[in-house]
Amino acid sequence: MNSVQAYRLDGPNSEDFDVDFSTFDIPYLIVRSSLDSQRLSSYSLLLTTSDHGEPPRATSIQLNITVLNINDSIPIFVQSIYSIDIREDTVIGTTILKIEAINDNNEKIFYELLTESPFIIDRLTGRIQLSKTLDYEREKSYRLIVKAYENLIPTYASIFIRIIDINDNPVSMQIKVEGDITIKQKQNDKTVLFLQEDTPLGTTIAHVILNDLDSSGKFISILDFSYMFKNLPRNTK
Structure with missing residues (x-):
């Protein structure tokens, strides 16, 4: 690319x-x-x-x-670039940032978000709030463009928002068997493996694959289970 x-x-x-x-x-x-x-x-x-x-x-x-004459009043952002980090479990309605633009004539300044995102802005105060649930696995960051204006001449600022991952996904597990081994899932969530009684010692009978989607503990682990029991007589109970 x-x-x-x-x-x-x-x-x-x-x-x-x-x-x-x-x-x-x-x-x-x-x-x-x-x-x-x-x-x-x-x-x-x-x-x-x-x-x-x-x-x-x-x-x-x-x-x-x-190029405007210096006597023309336009708003100026206190900061032209903002950068913040917020947790993905932030509650809807939380104020995450307050931006501010100033002018030299004390006229009222209005604010507007120009980017679609799970955030909203109060057009009078410049307070930015979370309006939808965040999901780090779906979107890890956002870039917002904010417009401030008092008349027809606007000014702009950028906001970079990074989402902090929270361990909110369960670990998934998958079992894959080898060779002639068969597997059965019972109703009580117990997994039963069936193998021949003459299976050699040390034979790998299954792979257990664990997968965690959260970045804080993200891993894909494969565990090998081997047959390590001594062959028992058929009449052993």
Whole structure:
């Protein structure tokens, strides 16, 4: 599989911006030069991504950037990137994080989650709560995009949520027999193996396979059971 290996910006004055993907391997468009809306109020750039395949494949998207006057008020997140860990047995309704954006005109700021996930956000307070049951075995992490706005001009932040595995899965067991050995499962959950009375000592008669899905104790173990009893006379009771 050839993952994305390179990003390139093209267009007039493209050197004012750059692409940085050093954080969580997710690309971010960053400002490299001082911006001046009086000098240049907009940019039209082409972002191209490519891989290292043979031959390499590339795709491009158009980026239109508007530079606002410094007197235009837009919200600014206190943090642009949040990262937290939560347990998979976290109770629904628990507040896991409170994000905050500020502005310089004391206008009310509203929040909105742009990513489908088992989380919801209070649009007035920025509190993020769990709304659905988590399952580490199904989804180990989430990346949320949050929008903050007071008018038509929004700002964004990213939230990375890692799920901590809890030992909530029972160990499963499977028995596989060898050769002429037969197996029978009784109603009382007892497993009975049947073998010939002349079975040689040391013969492997069954494999017991144990499987634990939880990462904290994840294992697949195979136990060999051998016939180690002395042959007894048929009239022995």
